[in-house]
Amino acid sequence: MEENKTDMQLSEIGIMINRIIPTTKFFESRFELLQNKYEEVRRGQDKFENQLRDLKLDMDRRFNETHINMQERFAILDRRIDDTRSDMVERFRQVDNRFEQVDKRFEQVDKRFEQVDMRLSQIITSIDNLGNKMDLKIDNLVNKMDSKDDRQRKFTLKMFSIAISITGLSVMGVLIKVLNII
Numbered sequence: 596m597e598e599n600k601t602d603m604q605l606s607e608i609g610i611m612i613n614r615i616i617p618t619t620k621f622f623e624s625r626f627e628l629l630q631n632k633y634e635e636v637r638r639g640q641d642k643f644e645n646q647l648r649d650l651k652l653d654m655d656r657r658f659n660e661t662h663i664n665m666q667e668r669f670a671i672l673d674r675r676i677d678d679t680r681s682d683m684v685e686r687f688r689q690v691d692n693r694f695e696q697v698d699k700r701f702e703q704v705d706k707r708f709e710q711v712d713m714r715l716s717q718i719i720t721s722i723d724n725l726g727n728k729m730d731l732k733i734d735n736l737v738n739k740m741d742s743k744d745d746r747q748r749k750f751t752l753k754m755f756s757i758a759i760s761i762t763g764l765s766v767m768g769v770l771i772k773v774l775n776i777i
């Protein structure tokens with residue numbers, strides 16, 4: 596029985612070892628799984644490379660289209676700038692002609708102002724003469740008014756003195772009546 600026991604123990608130990616140490620079938624199934632995952636990753640990588648190549652081609656096409664479009668627009672802009680430059684040169688010529696006309700007109704205006712200046716000098720001289728005459732007349736008038744003011748002031752002072760005297764007598768009469776002196 597001991598042999599049976601040892602055989603059983605050995606078979607149990609063998610089962611335990613088989614359970615602990617994987618068999619070749621286990622490794623083969625794991626390798627197949629890894630192989631499938633590797634192939635799947637490889638297909639994904641190929642797909643990504645194709646997408647990346649398509650993206651690059653699309654970006655190159657778009658860049659070329661944009662570049663051609665920009666060149667066309669710059670050509671249009673250059674033509675517009677040339678046209679504008681020509682228009683500006685023509686307008687500057689017209690402005691120069693207009694300034695020459697304005698300069699001539701200013702010369703005429705300057706001559707007219709010289710004539711006006713001479714006339715104003717004559718008017719100022721006449722006004723100065725009239726001013727001197729008026730100063731004399733105003734001095735005479737002021738002297739007359741001063742003497743008239745002196746007479747008026749004297750008259751006003753006399754009238755004020757009479758009014759104060761009458762008012763003083765009236766106040767005295769009222770006081771006498773109130774105090775019953777009379």
